[in-house]
Amino acid sequence: MPSVYGPVASWRLGHSLGIDLLLPPKTCTFDCVYCQLGRTINKVSGPEDLNEKVEVDTVVKDLKKMLKEVPLGSIDFVTFSGYGEPTLNLMMGKIIEKIRGLTGDVPIAVLTNASLVSRKDVRMNLKKADLVVAKLDAPNQELFEAINRPAKNLTLYSIIEGLKCLRQEANNRLTLQIMLFRSLRNVDNINEKTIEELARLALTIKPDEVQINTPTRPPSEGYVLPLRDRRLNEISRKFKEILAGVDVVTRISPRPPQAVEKRRVREEEILELLKRRPCRLGDLVKSLGGDEGSMRLLIDELIASNRITSVHFGEDVYYKVIVISDRNF
Numbered sequence: 001m002p003s004v005y006g007p008v009a010s011w012r013l014g015h016s017l018g019i020d021l022l023l024p025p026k027t028c029t030f031d032c033v034y035c036q037l038g039r040t041i042n043k044v045s046g047p048e049d050l051n052e053k054v055e056v057d058t059v060v061k062d063l064k065k066m067l068k069e070v071p072l073g074s075i076d077f078v079t080f081s082g083y084g085e086p087t088l089n090l091m092m093g094k095i096i097e098k099i100r101g102l103t104g105d106v107p108i109a110v111l112t113n114a115s116l117v118s119r120k121d122v123r124m125n126l127k128k129a130d131l132v133v134a135k136l137d138a139p140n141q142e143l144f145e146a147i148n149r150p151a152k153n154l155t156l157y158s159i160i161e162g163l164k165c166l167r168q169e170a171n172n173r174l175t176l177q178i179m180l181f182r183s184l185r186n187v188d189n190i191n192e193k194t195i196e197e198l199a200r201l202a203l204t205i206k207p208d209e210v211q212i213n214t215p216t217r218p219p220s221e222g223y224v225l226p227l228r229d230r231r232l233n234e235i236s237r238k239f240k241e242i243l244a245g246v247d248v249v250t251r252i253s254p255r256p257p258q259a260v261e262k263r264r265v266r267e268e269e270i271l272e273l274l275k276r277r278p279c280r281l282g283d284l285v286k287s288l289g290g291d292e293g294s295m296r297l298l299i300d301e302l303i304a305s306n307r308i309t310s311v312h313f314g315e316d317v318y319y320k321v322i323v324i325s326d327r328n329f
């Protein structure tokens with residue numbers, strides 16, 4: 001499976017080229033109830049639990065190949081994200097150095113669940129990125145366990161202390177990403193008390209930015225529901241009140257990505273993207289380029305050959321790979 005995919009049209013990072021440092025099946029320290037990748041098949045506590053990982057040379061080879069097709073000038077970010085928690089691969093620091101040699105001034109971001117940030121080796125790797133986007137969904141251990149369903153021995157306390165250390169040690173930009181959701185069960189993070197506690201906890205980390213997000217793709221658990229714009233706005237105002245001086249952005253004010261050049265898109269590119277992120281037809285066109293008619297034909301072919309399927313979420317139709325199994329990789 002290629003370790004480089006996309007580009008992906010991202011609401012905060014524009015057109016972002018994805019780097020995936022893990023091999024299937026989905027490997028993560030968490031099993032978040034809202035995860036767009038479905039349930040975590042391989043839940044691990046740390047890098048020592050990984051059987052296999054993507055090597056430096058593989059990323060270099062895959063990136064060189066991708067850059068023959070996608071002009072560097074059309075990329076806003078190179079982003080570590082994909083099929084699980086990227087900091088599990090301790091070669092990340094070395095890989096960031098190699099990528100810089102190929103992509104020059106293009107900024108590098110890491111999307112992390114921050115579960116391993118209390119480790120010095122992981123912080124050393126994160127320090128090499130230009131931007132770290134770290135997850136924070138709960139203000140206490142009980143809710144953390146209910147929402148993020150972490151592997152054994154992972155505590156919210158160690159995550160918060162690790163993020164504070166990263167803040168002190170690194171000069172790069174730190175964003176906290178908070179996923180807020182309604183629920184048909186007794187698990188959510190949107191009551192007034194939780195919101196206030198989350199904002200006060202975020203303040204102790206002193207981030208540059210807080211992103212207030214809500215699930216926009218089909219979640220792992222069917223009881224998870226997105227917030228309406230009005231509630232997101234109310235919560236955003238509360239965060240701004242408490243986090244004076246910190247940029248607070250919400251999912252409803254996304255930065256529109258620049259248009260990608262029209263080009264011929266291959267089925268494999270669509271599959272590689274859909275393995276990491278379910279997309280609507282329009283998302284695929286915005287991410288990979290091409291025109292809507294050709295993309296529709298490719299989608300129809302992939303559905304007919306049982307490689308992808310469609311899922312309804314809210315008023316939208318998303319496409320995703322059918323079975324996360326060896327056949328798809």
Ligand code: SF4
Nearest residue numbers: 028030031032035113
């Ligand atoms: S949302 Fe991210 S951190 Fe949570 S289970 Fe999915 S991949 Fe892991």
